[in-house]
Amino acid sequence: MDQAPGSPQEPQNAHGLPGCYRHPGRETGISCTRCDRPICTECMVDASVGFQCPECVRTGSGTGHRPNASRPRTIAGGTVAADPHLVTKILIGINLAVFLAVLALGDQLLGRLTLIAGAFDRDLGELVGVAAEGEWYRLVTSMFLHEAVWHIFFNMLLLWWLGGPLEQALGRVRYLALYLISGLAGGALTYLIAAPNQGSLGASGAIYGLLGATVVLMRRMRYDLRPILVLLAINLVMTFWWEGIAWQAHIGGLIAGAVIAYGMVHAPQGKRRNVVQFASCALVVLLVAVMLVIRTVSLT
Template sequence: MNPQPPAPTCYRHPDRVTGLGCTRCGRPACPECLRSAAVGQHCVDCVRQAEGQVRPVRTVAGAVAPTRPTPVVTYALIALNVAVFALTAAQAGSLLDNDLSPIFRDWTLIPPLVGHGEWLRVLTAGFLHFGPVHLLINMFALYVLGRDTETVLGRTRYVAVYLVSLLGGSAAALALAPVLSSTAGASGAIYGLFGAMTVILLRLRQSPVQMLVLIAINLFISVSLPGISLWGHLGGLAAGTAATAGILFAPQWLQARSPESARAIGWAAVAAVAVVTLVVIVAAGVQRAL
């Protein structure tokens, strides 16, 4: 009489007898090591291998699309702006007159001071705000625009577009605003997000009319109300629009042959906008120092 073959045991738990098996690799496995699949059941190793072979879903900008997008960068930028405002208000001892604080005095964009070597003002001025109303308006706009822009562009590109827009607003204010003007606020960066969202809508083949109307209304307000930096708004709008167009359209225009080359072209376009912005800042700063 032939001996009875041994009962199969789980490939991960040799001490467990099982009559089940993976429908993908055929190895015997206990219920703990199996997962339901579209056809039959797969072992945990096959499930892990299949997950590693799934290509990530990417947005039109080439960023990996998160399954549950959380605008972490937008929230961080809002928190940073609020923290800086709270610090200036504490130093000044007033919410309304927070511009009297030492930080405000040292960070705001004043063209002659930038020209005499205080170049960091072109960046720090973008995190200052004149009073709580100015802060609330800008942070609400950042919250509304930033969430979708960050999701489409991805966090790294979003940060790049935001900073390039901020510098673009500072460059225009430095070059074209009155010499003794004092410019502060995140408006330049936020206008850059207006431009970025318009480009995103065009790339997605959706109507940008509502966004264009919103931009026009805000520019009209900038012209109508005194004390608002129109040039800073226009500079941020131009820089943000150009940088985002470089990310979303330049790879098509240059006929990129792979996702990697498309991403490289997009980054090169953002870098080009940043270089132009910095050249304008240096040239304007030197001119204002004379």
């Protein structure tokens, strides 16, 4: 965020994230809505809109107030929302709705929505798949598709555990981009490597993207990494030990999530932040497109 003329100098730490103006050693992504100076969680005071610093609350006026300093920002520059878990709740709701539709309609719906390169579907009696019929929508629909109760239970549990804190830290738009692009990356790697007739479904690619992003965020905030690394290790062991799991989706999502999150939380403040964040997402999308083209050309 650019410094307005005449406003107080914001302390910066070695990583570029501003420090609280009252406690310079404390990193923060929140600013006073009146004077726009960075404030930590100890200093921020609830206001009708966002948070204010103790000085502005005491004096009733801001120091160097900026018209555009209307809302506090997250560590990635997103707007702090009243409900920081809204997008996560919506994603869980979509997954549950699709799961109920599968229970009601059965294999025919699964056959239409599952990610597959190209194969003959006995239930439908025709050739199906991305490469076979250009059914690109399967890259998206398969991200919200679950067949077994245990599958959707564990995926939604991880989505709630990991998604809420990430949505709060990144902001809604950045968080949603992280989720969807990670899921696409997982599907693209599966499409590239797996056998043409191997079906793949589930939110696991996106969930592993959240895992990778959580590691990056916790390291950025200098939190203890051991809990999340243990969780990641357990999931990776299950990925390669449990039969019937599309490991390609897990690895693809994990790498994509880590790359996108790194670009989001390490982007420099100011005008370049959005550019760097967009570029990190665009880079992953470009790699996804390359994988899709390579596989499609090889099968057609």
